Amino acid sequence: MSATMLQLAECLLALPGAKHLPHTDKDPISNLPTLPEAQVSDSSIPIIDLEALHGPRRSDIVKQLGQACQHKGFFAVKNHGIPRTTVSNIFDTTREFFHLPKEERMKFYTPDPNSDIRLMNAYKDEVANVFVARESLKFHCHPVENYVNKWPTNPPSFRKYAAEYLTNVRRVEITLLGAISESLGLERDYIEKKLGGHYVSLNYYGACEQSDLELTYGVRAHTDPTIITILLQDDVPGLQVLSEGEWMDVNPIPGTVVVHVGDLLQAISNHKFKSLLHQAMVNCEKERMSIASYCYPSSDAMIGPPKKLIDNDHPAVYQDFTFKEFSEQMWKVITFTDTRLDSFKTIKRFFFLIKEKKLIFNHSRIQPKIILTFELFLTCLYIKVFKVKVFMNSLEENNNDQLNLSGLIFMIKSNLKDRAALSSVAIIKGRREILHCGNCKAFSNFPAFQVLVMAPTKAVVADDHLALPAGGKNTPLTNTIPISTAQTDIHGLEIWEGTLPIIDLGGLHGPCRSDTIKQLGHACQHYGGFMLKNHGISERLLNGIMSKAREFFHLPEEERMKLYSPDPTSLIRLATGFKDDNQNVFVSRESLKFHCHPVENYVNLWPTNPPSYREVVSEYCVAVKRAEITLLEAVFEGLGMERKSIDQILDNHGQYASLNYYPTCDKSNLGLTFGLRGHTDPTILTMLLPDEVPGLEILQDGDWVPVKPIPNTLIVHVGDVLQGLSNCRYKSLLHRVIVNSEKERLSIASYCYPSNDTQMGPPKELIDDDHPLIYKDYTYEEFYTTMWKQRLPDAARLDSFKVSAA
Incomplete structure (x- = not known):
């Protein structure tokens, strides 16, 4: 059992770049049904009075707990019964431990994830080019008497104070789980019966140099592979949670602990409760400490949703699985969010x-x-x-x-x-x-x-x-449809055609213009993208550009590699597939990327093989640019922007294209291979021409949903820059590409971006009392430089330019 949980603990440390998540659209706590005396802190965290569970208000508190788990994924607990002296003592002894000489602390260092106690050091995340600045001491702690003799004897009070605190936390844990079980309509001891051990992490975040602050995290974004996590914070802020698509600070509240819903409670609740995506930031002035207690089940405990939570209106989202199966599957393809549960879904892609x-x-x-x-x-x-x-x-x-x-x-x-x-x-x-x-x-x-x-x-x-x-x-x-496990390969499956709205660009040129502009605005706001028909690009040209792309990628490798360059600033470069060692997956895409506006400035840099490549690609890029201008004018008009603001953005803006080739993938490697990992585009808009082979997926309402190609249509994505320009009215689209075991796939992406000196902050006409300013003024050059210098995850690209970050 100890090996299983210690392996899971690694997930809470070695975190790769966090990906941007879409707006969760969960109701703010103020919109929830009124519950007696429910409190919300200044950071919108529900505050639960644990003491009230032992009196006549128990039913009200149980409801509050259920609402917090369902709509927030976390809450603070007051009146938890852990004495103040116990809290003070555990922090004092934790601080003393991390202030010991390094050689003393390193006695507990081991690379063995099966060790019952282990010191973990800060490390450099080479892929994301950031430093994860947390040192932590992790150890098993239940029953205390089984493990206490393995804990440090220096500082002298460590074992005594840690045992006292962890015994109290276990009591709080049992009380909470009983109430959470009741909130789901289950017997009070339903979850408690599944419990196994208890695992703790003492976390130390040293003060960070101001110059390194933007390149340093305490812990990268993740969910916890637990039932619940009970977190005790000191008085230094640092915890952030993802709420409605934005990172929200959770300021410490004296006398409380913070409780996170974990992945396993998400499964037990049949997805009614959602595990919390959270991260820790560092401080340039103060060190920070926290103590995380992880509640997990026994190895053979069944984690699927109970029959009581399944009916016609609430079909089973997860099949039955054991905690051992969960931990083993998680380590086959390492991930750090609730997608760990995907392998156990009853319907993986309903x-x-x-x-x-x-x-x-x-x-x-x-x-x-x-x-x-x-x-x-x-x-x-x-x-x-x-x-x-x-x-x-x-x-x-x-x-x-x-x-x-x-x-x-x-x-x-x-x-x-x-x-x-x-x-x-x-x-x-x-x-x-x-x-x-x-x-x-x-x-x-x-x-x-x-x-x-x-x-x-x-x-x-x-x-x-x-x-x-x-x-x-x-x-x-x-319609009655059998619920069965979906294939992991996309070939041959029926794919929902209506994932994105279909916009008729021709409608902008007649009496329906105002209706079409409204449709565009709705699509950008609620979907982050749309399908575009009647765009004015001939079928002959669409087939021609696809044919030339296929011919290019079928050239001998030595011919294609003439255009290879590791320099991302090159005006044309071939990029090849690569292994992401942090996540143990292969990204299987070859792409030819090049600037293309104005065409005459760049066409002589393009390949001459295959023949007529330059002519066909030039014609396509010009046609796409024409559709792009028409579309952007309508999008900006729909935002109510003045013509002057529109012209300032569109004048001298650039265009960049990527011809993408995704080869077939052996079925045995499908689970370890992506065409392209989940990401948003650092653009105004992206216009994508796919071939007839499915592969594009978008994150919609928490699930990856395939977008079936429609002949002669383009797929348009809202980019990060448009999100900034719209003052966050529109959200950039998180998307990815999966590979196919039987067919190769091609796509042509055209990226629209502004000139380097264009001011990218929201125009004044988009700011009022109901829509306060979210982003300050910045140039596209500043945005792009910041993105590449800091290697920020998608969700954080715009954070540096928020008014609150100024």
């Missing part, structure tokens, strides 16, 4: 299991309004739920019932304007589309095993010839 239904019905009148009401978060399906009131009498004369949209995602695209004779409701590969007269659309997305279509009366069913009874009652139609 979007593949969507069925298609289409319903069309007549109506006699349409009310010129659709009402958007409050929103909920349905954690067990990873999806945001918009509950929308669409009254049936707006669609059919004798139907007064509200359309039942409970449990579905629902988003309004534009307001209804005109009356017409036909309206339609369609279920198209998992997206419910309600279309009024071509001017109003509402979409809802949901997994097939939860499909419930409330069909209006007098329905005429298209395509599937499904007969519906006439009359004045709504008729539920259900």
